[in-house]
Amino acid sequence: MYDIATRRHVLALVAQGRSLNSVSKQTGISRYAIRSWQTRIEARSRTTACPRCERVPRPPDAVDSYSYLLGLYLGDGCISRQAARGGYVLRIACADAWPGLIVACREAITAVRPMNSVCVVQREGCVMVTSYSHHWPCYFPQHGPGKKHERPIVLEAWQQEIVDEHPWEFLRGLVHSDGCRITNWATRMVGGERKRYEYPRYFFTNMSTDILRLYTDTLDRVGVAWKPARQSRRAENISVARKASVALMDAHIGPKY
Numbered sequence: 001m002y003d004i005a006t007r008r009h010v011l012a013l014v015a016q017g018r019s020l021n022s023v024s025k026q027t028g029i030s031r032y033a034i035r036s037w038q039t040r041i042e043a044r045s046r047t048t049a050c051p052r053c054e055r056v057p058r059p060p061d062a063v064d065s066y067s068y069l070l071g072l073y074l075g076d077g078c079i080s081r082q083a084a085r086g087g088y089v090l091r092i093a094c095a096d097a098w099p100g101l102i103v104a105c106r107e108a109i110t111a112v113r114p115m116n117s118v119c120v121v122q123r124e125g126c127v128m129v130t131s132y133s134h135h136w137p138c139y140f141p142q143h144g145p146g147k148k149h150e151r152p153i154v155l156e157a158w159q160q161e162i163v164d165e166h167p168w169e170f171l172r173g174l175v176h177s178d179g180c181r182i183t184n185w186a187t188r189m190v191g192g193e194r195k196r197y198e199y200p201r202y203f204f205t206n207m208s209t210d211i212l213r214l215y216t217d218t219l220d221r222v223g224v225a226w227k228p229a230r231q232s233r234r235a236e237n238i239s240v241a242r243k244a245s246v247a248l249m250d251a252h253i254g255p256k257y
Contacts, residue, residue: 053135063162065112068166068169068173075176079091094129109131116132147207153210153211170218171252200250202239226239
């Protein structure tokens, strides 16, 4: 009676921690049906193809989308275990101000795991782009207890190969999560008159020294000049301000939208 997309959407609602009763009232689907889908669909999802779980592990599908999603995850993503169901939920926080980012995030998750549904959960000022799977830790082995900036973040060899192959997608994910493009300004005396000059600039801010290093190493690899900007007690800013480097970032990343 219900297609697989509907069933996965309903199970995604349950994965948010909602009760069967509330999901049933919202969707008009009985609790009995939802419970039966949990048994059948989740049992099948445990054996759903995972390239990292194969006898000879291989890279994920859609490696360009994976490189972008990796950047988003390292910036504003997290993975949490669903104890009752035995799987994991990937959540990427995206600000309401950037609807294009929300769409791009959903598309990247779908490209990397097309067999899993993706839903958007509204929060104050942002949405959580969410997807449930038993295999998210396989895709993001950086998952672990505690905050990312309080533990080592190191890419595995297969991840580094993907970043090396698709560096701009990785940088775009990092900038879309923890970066921005702004118009900066300065004043200068010219012929005895103070004039104002405006120029574009990229910033990336993160509390993890390992993630900052991944960002700057990749900038070096694509020929973008950078320097540390003013530091705060809890985070460090990386600035890209040289005209040629900003033009290169504009060509491959551009402002959020």
